[in-house]
Amino acid sequence: MAIAKTLSHEADLRPPHFSFRFRRPGPVLLLFPALAAIVAVSLYPLILGLWLSFRNTTLASPEDAFIGVANYQQLLTDGQFWNAWVHTIEFTTASTMLETAIGLLMALVLTERFVGRGMVRAAMLVPWAIPTVVSSKMFGWLFDGQNGAVNYLLRSIGVIQHNVNWYGSPDLALPTIVIADVWKTTPFMALLLLAGLQTIPHSLSEAAMIDGANPWQRFWHVRLPLLAPTLLIAAMFRALDAFRIFDLVYVLTGGGPADSTEVLSTLTYKNLFSALQFGYGSALSTAMFITEILIAVGFGIFLLRKMREVGQ
Amino acid sequence: MSAAGAYGRKAASTFRLPSSNRVLIYFCALFIACWSVGPFLWQTSTSLQLDKQLVGGTPKLLPDPITFTHYVNIFVAKSFHRYIFNSVIVSGMTTFLCLLFGSVAAFALARLDIRGRFGILGFILAVSMFPQIAVVAPLYVLASQFGWLDTYRVLITVYLALGLPLVIWVLFGYFRTIPRTIDEAARIDGAKPLTIFFRITIPMSLPGVVTTGLLCFIAAWNEFMFALAFTSDFNHQTVPVGIANFTDLHYIPWGDIAAASVVVTLPLVVLVLIFERHIIAGLTGGAVKE
Numbered sequence: 219m220a221i222a223k224t225l226s227h228e229a230d231l232r233p234p235h236f237s238f239r240f241r242r243p244g245p246v247l248l249l250f251p252a253l254a255a256i257v258a259v260s261l262y263p264l265i266l267g268l269w270l271s272f273r274n275t276t277l278a279s280p281e282d283a284f285i286g287v288a289n290y291q292q293l294l295t296d297g298q299f300w301n302a303w304v305h306t307i308e309f310t311t312a313s314t315m316l317e318t319a320i321g322l323l324m325a326l327v328l329t330e331r332f333v334g335r336g337m338v339r340a341a342m343l344v345p346w347a348i349p350t351v352v353s354s355k356m357f358g359w360l361f362d363g364q365n366g367a368v369n370y371l372l373r374s375i376g377v378i379q380h381n382v383n384w385y386g387s388p389d390l391a392l393p394t395i396v397i398a399d400v401w402k403t404t405p406f407m408a409l410l411l412l413a414g415l416q417t418i419p420h421s422l423s424e425a426a427m428i429d430g431a432n433p434w435q436r437f438w439h440v441r442l443p444l445l446a447p448t449l450l451i452a453a454m455f456r457a458l459d460a461f462r463i464f465d466l467v468y469v470l471t472g473g474g475p476a477d478s479t480e481v482l483s484t485l486t487y488k489n490l491f492s493a494l495q496f497g498y499g500s501a502l503s504t505a506m507f508i509t510e511i512l513i514a515v516g517f518g519i520f521l522l523r524k525m526r527e528v529g530q
Numbered sequence: 531m532s533a534a535g536a537y538g539r540k541a542a543s544t545f546r547l548p549s550s551n552r553v554l555i556y557f558c559a560l561f562i563a564c565w566s567v568g569p570f571l572w573q574t575s576t577s578l579q580l581d582k583q584l585v586g587g588t589p590k591l592l593p594d595p596i597t598f599t600h601y602v603n604i605f606v607a608k609s610f611h612r613y614i615f616n617s618v619i620v621s622g623m624t625t626f627l628c629l630l631f632g633s634v635a636a637f638a639l640a641r642l643d644i645r646g647r648f649g650i651l652g653f654i655l656a657v658s659m660f661p662q663i664a665v666v667a668p669l670y671v672l673a674s675q676f677g678w679l680d681t682y683r684v685l686i687t688v689y690l691a692l693g694l695p696l697v698i699w700v701l702f703g704y705f706r707t708i709p710r711t712i713d714e715a716a717r718i719d720g721a722k723p724l725t726i727f728f729r730i731t732i733p734m735s736l737p738g739v740v741t742t743g744l745l746c747f748i749a750a751w752n753e754f755m756f757a758l759a760f761t762s763d764f765n766h767q768t769v770p771v772g773i774a775n776f777t778d779l780h781y782i783p784w785g786d787i788a789a790a791s792v793v794v795t796l797p798l799v800v801l802v803l804i805f806e807r808h809i810i811a812g813l814t815g816g817a818v819k820e
Contacts, residue, residue, distance in 0.1 A: 245642035249650070252635035252694050259669065259691030260657045266668035327558040338559050340806040341566045347802045348570065349752035351770035352791040356573050359784050367572060367589050405566050409810055462661045465754045469774050483663045483755075490667050491759055503664040510661055 270500035277494035289501035302485040310460040313399045318453045321407030329415050342405035354469035357398035385471050388478035395466055414448030446524055454517035461510055482506045577788035584784055600789035610790055613772035620682055620768055621750040624689040628746045632697030637727050640705035658695035666759050684760050689750040697742050704738035705731055741808040769794045
């Protein structure tokens with residue numbers, strides 16, 4: 219008892235930055251439930267999925283055998299896969315670029331002081347909070363081919379003569395989905411960029427202004443270079459997220475018309491839960507995962523290079 | 531320093547914006563506000579209009595006469611309350627468990643002596659980047675082996691694991707802002723780590739805990755793909771699945787869909803408007819720091 223007291227007393231005399239230890243119940247025990255859940259629901263299934271992608275498992279028949287890379291060979295020659303791959307890349311590129319550009323404009327407006335700024339910021343959270351299924355239905359109604367408000371507005375101002383069947387036509391369906399996604403995600407992007415802009419000291423812009431820089435020069439030469447890392451990181455997260463698009467396509471068009479909006483997630487989902495091809499579906503999702511890693515690595519390299527340029 | 535700051539701020543407000551620019555800023559701000567809430571307001575207006583007005587060819591901005599038929603429809607004919615009930619249970623349990631497990635984990639990582647804590651945080655972040663479609667098939671296989679399909683627990687477990695990375699990261703950030711001297715004072719008074727956690731850490735970071743809980747709730751409330759894959763009977767289906775399946779045989783019931791949208795979105799919008807400041811801080815704090 220006395221020894222224990224001395225020991226604990228000694229422990230108290232350690233330098234203050236030393237965080238304290240305790241043995242019962244043990245810090246690892248506090249971490250355990252969270253880590254166990256993450257491993258069981260994310261990591262383990264991921265490995266299981268990889269394993270499934272080398273098998274011909276279907277839920278419709280008892281077939282379940284190791285077939286090596288046959289699924290991946292089939293994938294490479296599968297027209298539907300490449301079709302979906304191209305749509306996914308198109309969607310990801312278009313939505314990320316539009317959302318970053320418009321988000322930046324919104325953020326620049328919101329850095330200015332004006333009456334009601336708090337209310338505008340609050341309003342911008344509304345699209346983010348709305349369930350994607352609901353926003354899909356909302357845009358389904360707005361862009362409805364017969365009674366949609368967009369058709370009515372465009373007809374009244376004379377842009378179009380007849381109603382346009384927005385997501386019923388193969389050429390317009392994907393752009394319509396991009397519009398719906400831009401609506402839902404841009405405000406959030408703007409809030410992220412706004413937080414980034416607010417970390418840039420005002421004194422820098424002011425110094426440039428005193429040196430005679432006009433607003434455009436102050437933005438292009440002072441604020442944009444300092445915002446670049448935030449901008450790129452936000453764009454990367456956005457691109458990774460856009461690449462997984464599922465809800466919007468599934469609810470708005472289901473991949474149609476004529477597969478013109480089929481993306482990798484919806485194609486994979488159909489292979490899994492309509493065709494019940496769990497082996498081939500897993501190969502699809504693995505291919506998707508690999509593409510995502512490539513996107514992340516690409517952004518990462520670009521970001522490092524930019525940072526090094528700024529550093530030198 | 532403070533004098534310079536005050537001068538700078540004054541200078542900024544006096545000659546930064548000519549009046550023409552001010553008009554432009556207000557115009558842009560108005561545009562952003564309309565863009566953000568416009569579609570939802572239109573949905574609300576739609577939900578209060580009669581079907582024959584909706585298909586009449588000229589959309590009316592405001593409902594005249596106001597009707598509640600669509601709201602009656604979704605609850606009486608489509609049993610929408612069952613989906614809401616399911617969603618409340620799933621999202622509520624998810625939020626509770628996420629906060630419970632996530633906060634003790636974040637506390638352990640932020641305050642206790644754990645080797646390789648940044649390795650663990652990095653692992654958690656990396657796991658949250660996996661595309662969810664990559665785990666839906668294996669999880670389906672596992673769930674059917676356990677007999678967990680069409681249950682609340684499968685959705686709660688999945689959402690728990692999907693929500694934990696965010697909870698741990700945000701709370702880790704909050705907990706680290708509490709001065710360590712407070713912990714140490716309590717410890718010298720004889721408080722055990724769990725006492726410190728419940729009596730000091732949690733109360734001092736309550737805004738963070740509430741915000742994180744809200745984020746968890748919204749994520750679980752809005753999730754669609756897993757709910758679609760793992761539930762097939764309406765006794766366990768959540769609201770997004772319910773709305774996605776809202777179609778009548780011969781036409782799309784836009785009015786009913788609009789009413790359902792308003793019912794499930796209004797609570798979220800109200801919560802978000804109340805906690806706006808905290809949500810923005812919570813969401814952007816981790817994302818912007820390098």
